[in-house]
Amino acid sequence: SQTIHQWPATLVQPVGSPLSLECTVEGTSNPNLYWYRQAAGRGLQLLFYSVGIGQISSEVPQNLSASRPQDRQFILSSKKLLLSDSGFYFCAWNPDGGWPTYNEQFFGPGTRLTVL
Amino acid sequence: GDSVTQMEGPVTLSEEAFLTINCTYTATGYPSLFWYVQYPGEGLQLLLKATKADDKGSNKGFEATYRKETTSFHLEKGSVQVSDSAVYFCALDSWGKLQFGAGTQVVVTP
Numbered sequence: 001s002q003t004i005h006q007w008p009a010t011l012v013q014p015v016g017s018p019l020s021l022e023c024t025v026e027g028t029s030n031p032n033l034y035w036y037r038q039a040a041g042r043g044l045q046l047l048f049y050s051v052g053i054g055q056i057s058s059e060v061p062q063n064l065s066a067s068r069p070q071d072r073q074f075i076l077s078s079k080k081l082l083l084s085d086s087g088f089y090f091c092a093w094n095p096d097g098g099w100p101t102y103n104e105q106f107f108g109p110g111t112r113l114t115v116l
Numbered sequence: 117g118d119s120v121t122q123m124e125g126p127v128t129l130s131e132e133a134f135l136t137i138n139c140t141y142t143a144t145g146y147p148s149l150f151w152y153v154q155y156p157g158e159g160l161q162l163l164l165k166a167t168k169a170d171d172k173g174s175n176k177g178f179e180a181t182y183r184k185e186t187t188s189f190h191l192e193k194g195s196v197q198v199s200d201s202a203v204y205f206c207a208l209d210s211w212g213k214l215q216f217g218a219g220t221q222v223v224v225t226p
Binding site: 032041042045092 | 152158159160162165205212213215217219
């Protein structure tokens with residue numbers, strides 16, 4: 001069966017510090033991968049998606065970036081965090097079905113990021 | 117662009133009460149519609165989905181019908197339990213990307 005992991009589970013960082021969140025998927029190959037952010041009291045906002053290694057699409061201009069160095073690894077980064085970056089970050093995946101795909105997305109447990 | 121609007125919470129109910137969470141959408145074309153649930157401290161889980169007009173999605177006693185004429189996908193459950201306490205998100209699939217509503221917190225008391 002497929003599983004998705006995210007770490008760390010929680011993170012407290014000062015403003016201006018760098019960020020690296022990691023997501024890995026097991027039990028599948030060539031998945032589509034997604035990063036979402038959930039600000040307090042808000043719905044999820046799609047930040048990035050990837051249909052393959054090295055292929056990243058950005059949905060929202062911001063100070064975050066994403067990379068996919070391996071087939072089942074997706075990394076969210078920032079060089080300098082802002083207060084507004086606080087929130088929950090979720091990684092998700094769905095099976096490769098061409099693009100656009102209408103397959104159900106499966107979500108990881110999330111990372112709670114607090115920027116002080 | 118495509119968007120989803122759902123009723124604000126929190127919604128507080130007693131056990132065995134009837135639950136309705138309203139969801140309407142704006143979209144070009146005919147997107148797939150979803151309800152996701154987020155239990156405390158966990159990630160989102162798909163609750164149910166519908167892929168075309170008049171489809172009814174159902175799971176764990178929850179139901180939602182894809183209504184094209186009213187652009188709605190309201191979530192209902194006839195008798196809620198304390199374990200249904202969670203945040204519920206309505207979402208649509210917009211060309212492979214999910215657009216979420218703001219979420220509705222549901223609190224069920226014994």
